Ligand SMILES: Nc1ncnc2c1ncn2[C@@H]1O[C@H](COP(=O)(O)OP(=O)(O)O)[C@@H](O)[C@H]1O
């Protein structure tokens with residue numbers, strides 16, 4: 001579904017990502033690990049098409065189509081959705097209007113918000129004065145409205161307290177597994193690429209493959225739970241050597 005080939009990305013002339021290769025198959029959930037500043041968020045934002053990230057080499061394929069130079073709204077229309085690590089405040093835009101637009105007017109914001117206990121936020125400006133956990137729920141609400149086929153989730157558990165993490169985890173599980181049912185004709189498994197530091201999200205979502213990004217490049221890929229274990233035990237300093245680890 002998503003194929004990233006030899007991707008090199010610059011921002012303001014500075015190389016943030018170098019020769020990145022990564023793949024997410026249809027119905028798969030892959031996890032991206034890496035220390036702070038490795039370029040994980042830059043990779044997510046490049047996949048989504050944020051304009052400051054300039055692809056200088058390589059390409060991004062989505063459902064076999066080259067989307068490398070495509071604007072962000074075109075990518076969203078094709079089924080890419082992002083949950084940002086730090087989304088901006090949107091003064092003057094009410095959450096309910098954003099949710100309505102994200103669902104192309106097909107879903108009732110009130111009904112969607114009910115599930116995430118976000119009804120009282122619908123008439124507020126998006127993210128303005130929201131707590132860490134409320135921002136994450138607002139992002140999930142927008143994603144649920146958009147219903148993308150590939151979810152890019154940038155640290156969904158960051159800034160969320162221990163009690164709310166369950167709500168976030170179960171919501172993401174619900175989003176990814178939505179549409180999966182017995183029989184091939186209705187198997188519409190969603191795909192996801194998830195950035196996590198703590199791995200807490202993996203208590204709720206089954207991950208298929210893990211990648212470790214260091215210094216703007218993918219050092220290795222493998223079993224995500226094994227990787228998480230190695231990172232917890234040995235830290236990221238060892239990640240240069242992780243080719244040997246898998
Ligand atoms: N727009 C930008 N302009 C300049 N530097 C940037 C920009 N975005 C990210 N960076 C830098 O790129 C590096 C990678 O950042 P980021 O992708 O946010 O890392 P991570 O998400 O892995 O912690 C950091 O050193 C960061 O400061």
Ligand SMILES: [Mg+2]
Pocket residue numbers: 040041042085
């Ligand atoms: Mg980040």
